[in-house]
Amino acid sequence: MRKVVFGINITLDGVCDYTNGIADDELHEYFTGLLRSADIDIFGRNTYHLMYPYWHDVAMNKSESKAVNEFASTYDSIPKIVFSKTLTSVEWNNTTLLRSNLQEEIMKLKQQPGKNISIGSLSIAAFLTQLGLIDEYYLLVHPIIAGKGPRLFDGINNKINLTLVDTKKFASGVVVLHYIKNKKENQ
Amino acid sequence: MGKLVMWNLMTLDGYFEGTKKWDLDFHNKVWGDELEQLSIEQLRQCNSLVFGRVTFEGMAAYWTTATGEGEVAGFMNSIPKIVFSRTLTKADWNNTRLVKDNIAGEIATLKQSKKDSYIFGSADLSATLMKLGLIDEYRICVVPVVLGGGTPLFKLNSEQLKLQLLSTQVLKNGGVILRYASNTNN
Numbered sequence: 001m002r003k004v005v006f007g008i009n010i011t012l013d014g015v016c017d018y019t020n021g022i023a024d025d026e027l028h029e030y031f032t033g034l035l036r037s038a039d040i041d042i043f044g045r046n047t048y049h050l051m052y053p054y055w056h057d058v059a060m061n062k063s064e065s066k067a068v069n070e071f072a073s074t075y076d077s078i079p080k081i082v083f084s085k086t087l088t089s090v091e092w093n094n095t096t097l098l099r100s101n102l103q104e105e106i107m108k109l110k111q112q113p114g115k116n117i118s119i120g121s122l123s124i125a126a127f128l129t130q131l132g133l134i135d136e137y138y139l140l141v142h143p144i145i146a147g148k149g150p151r152l153f154d155g156i157n158n159k160i161n162l163t164l165v166d167t168k169k170f171a172s173g174v175v176v177l178h179y180i181k182n183k184k185e186n187q
Numbered sequence: 188m189g190k191l192v193m194w195n196l197m198t199l200d201g202y203f204e205g206t207k208k209w210d211l212d213f214h215n216k217v218w219g220d221e222l223e224q225l226s227i228e229q230l231r232q233c234n235s236l237v238f239g240r241v242t243f244e245g246m247a248a249y250w251t252t253a254t255g256e257g258e259v260a261g262f263m264n265s266i267p268k269i270v271f272s273r274t275l276t277k278a279d280w281n282n283t284r285l286v287k288d289n290i291a292g293e294i295a296t297l298k299q300s301k302k303d304s305y306i307f308g309s310a311d312l313s314a315t316l317m318k319l320g321l322i323d324e325y326r327i328c329v330v331p332v333v334l335g336g337g338t339p340l341f342k343l344n345s346e347q348l349k350l351q352l353l354s355t356q357v358l359k360n361g362g363v364i365l366r367y368a369s370n371t372n373n
Contacts, residue, residue, distance in 0.1 A: 011343035014201035147345035153200035160333040164361035173352030
């Protein structure tokens, strides 16, 4: 069955805020790899506005480094679902608007053949974490104490045991912690 | 010059204890031979332990009566300790000094030793020391659990601090020890 995977940049104090962090080539290459292991990316309205048209433009203009351009073109071309109750339309190519029943949609996608299902925003990841629907987490811990901002797992009020799969160190000091859901204990 | 090192176990959601004071059940997920060895190593080379009142009171109650903790208990009870508190009137734990103010001066004195000093738990005091730029190294064992509630190790009311990754160590049970130096450019 397809896996639901969530990769996210966080700081040592658990803050997820795109204004923190070290967005170098190595980081972009890593996220390109994560996206390529998936064939759909799902996120919410805020992320949609944050990412589009910025990444579409980078993909078109190839205005950044090779690694960043490659990330942009991978992101631009992957099929995307925007889950929003308020948006009435989306313009990004390969993008579908989903207005309700996110859980059902995820369950349906999981039953279909394909690569991983990537989760691309914090709010949706929190919702799916609460439902136990995320199979793998890639936490990219930046060497920063942010001091303020939204925290990963804010709003999660049940206990979730995870199993460490592997770790990876970037030259920038970012550490990737890769966990899978602990199937035995959480079911 | 000795460093002041923060050493803590932290859940993936950033807590160092559960929703109840001293709910440290999550430690059991990673505690074992490797962490015990590391603790002993740290304590063996330690100048002093630094505490805030709440952590001090809990630690004192635990370690003075601890059984089955072997070498760690011996160290905890014998090592010099400082508790920073304006409300405590005495500190009975063996080899403890109660300090009411001049935190920066006390820490500067500690750092004159060649040996490192450590701060465990003590989230309020840690926040103060971070604000004063007095913590030189962060040594955090990330425990592979989302607890769902508790006391955050890092409070969200401070300035951004850039750190420098020193090392990572993966424990057999899935704990990951991240070591960072304070970036002197902050």
